[in-house]
Amino acid sequence: MDYHVEVKRYALLIGVSYETSETGPSTSNEISPQRSLKRSTTEILKGSHNDVRAVRKLLTEVFGYREEDIILMTDEPSTDLTLVPTRTNIIDQLQNFIHPDEPNARYFFLYAGHSRQLPCEDDTEEDGLNECIVPSDAFDIFILTDRELEDMGNAAAADKLIVDDILHKYLVHPIKQSKTSRLTAVFDTCHSGTLLDLDHYRCNRYARRFTAIKRRVHRRFNELLAHLRRFQPPVLREVAHDAHHIASVYPKRVKHKFCKGNDCLRPRGQSSVICISACKDREITLEETMGQGNGLLTLAFTEALRKDHNPKLKHLMRCISSEVDKHVKKAKKSSSWQDLESVYAQNPQFSSDIPADMSLPLDM
Template sequence: MHGNHSAPPPPPQQAQHFGSGAPGGYTFQYSTCTGRRKALLIGINYFSQRGQLRGCINDVKNMSTYLNQHFGYKREDMVILTDDQQNPMSQPTKANILRAMHWLVKDAQPNDSLFFHYSGHGGQTKDLDGDEDDGYDEVIYPVDFRNAGHIVDDEMHRIMVAPLQAGVRLTAIFDSCHSGSALDLPYIYSTQGVLKEPNLAKEAGQGLLGIVSSYARGDIGSMLSTGMGLIKKATSGNDAYERNIRTKTSAADVIMWSGSKDSQTSSDAQIAGEATGAMSWAFVSALKKNPQQSYVQLLRSIRDELQGKYSQKPQLSCSHPLNTELLYVM
């Protein structure tokens, strides 16, 4: 880590083991990000609603331009939902957001690079299934949330993470309050290193990792039979089973940059005279300054961009153990 003499190593192309406590055959795959690119960008200013924001639509405009110019995401492979558009299909309503999430991951193949960006209000709701340490699920608020309700992290995980094959990259950026675990990814990295990782040995002991891999393959039959066996064996463990059937590890390459820990709010900032989400701005600024960074370098660069201006501490979370010294590709 001395200076920038050489670019960090690219992601390895062979299957990677989950490591400590995971069953031998349980592997994940980094994406080379050389395949198809698709992006879903959602920016909500909540015009003339209480709690109107100013920067969210700008975030999405800036991000889409950046993805297009620097990462080869074509306009026709982007869906942009903002509440300043006339077309009702382009409004960030709950129905449109959920439909677009399904579109984003549909037919994804290994080494594809999918990008999800949300800038808007985020919040917390009482966790109903016991999978959150703090007892709250993270949620995002569609423009019509007062009628249609919010979207919970469990549902975003189910739609956008669970179906992905090994080697598909999904990059997610949440520029919203309480967004630290908005996709429920189990390996959380701060600039100091790993904050949290799942207890795979325990999950394997409960037979849960087998359930996950059949879930990922859409093999509901085998999932139910294993699952039912588990339930008969230990009805008392039923709630744990229900909770962990969505154990959040994944063989895909899912990473998320979030503007804040779950306990923090994210700033609607004024930067260079333009309203913008601090996290979106810092992510783009840091990469523009040096496109050849490792994950941990990029995390530090993002933090440096925010340092002194905002109290929020950006986090990087992943669906698998991450070698943070590898080159960040997208």
């Protein structure tokens, strides 16, 4: 007998351009403009509003999301004040977004906007930095230099931004309480590789086939080392210990145990939380300017899912990475490239709560 399981779908889409938003404190009911800062053309994101609308259209036309179950937050003048993406408003929406007691729900979260990194003071980040998204009323924090940020104080800056720990608290923790619900999160922003603080991201890299082969070789190597450690001769134990230390990508101990990738031996399965990020934590992102003006990740993501509605995760990431790489190479040839860092790279990342079985289809 076949049983039809009803699946409810919800989405929270946030797009911040910073063109008209004001800085200063705000509540969920009002915006209190203290001061308006002049934006440069590189600081205004032309594509973020296009991003949320393109994704909303994708969700309703392809994946069966209902318009009334999609929350759209933008800093356009016509937006309802409770849906302007200020810090208070975003946190209000995050708190009410996931329903842990509702079974078989699918949640989709998109953030398209600026991000910033802050020093991590509790040793939970491998690179010593917390990743933060920048609400519409935190533009003055975004444009500070590192020295100005240091003078301001880490805690004061964190109170205006939304740190990755908060995103993890409201997006990941509730989903983990449910055994049947799933969350797909997309971050089209700089420094976004670990914005959800998910343990597994290196071990999911299938964008380039060589990476997958290298990871399998590395895993077999570590299995051999584990076998050698069971032998009693001290020489073999020392060899295994030294080899494992050399093989470790991040030998530094941190409280948050991110997997090292190549030597991740845990079984793979269907993740309850997956996150597709525009780049690694140390990288920045670009917008596409020749067409409608979208973030490169959002553009690649929507195009890939328009072509294949039910892709395997590894195929989806290969398509996204290939499309983003194509645009990056095109940007490097443009006359405006001289204003960007010569070492610029944008490598989309796939992270998950457990080592993901990348041969499974996208479940959203």
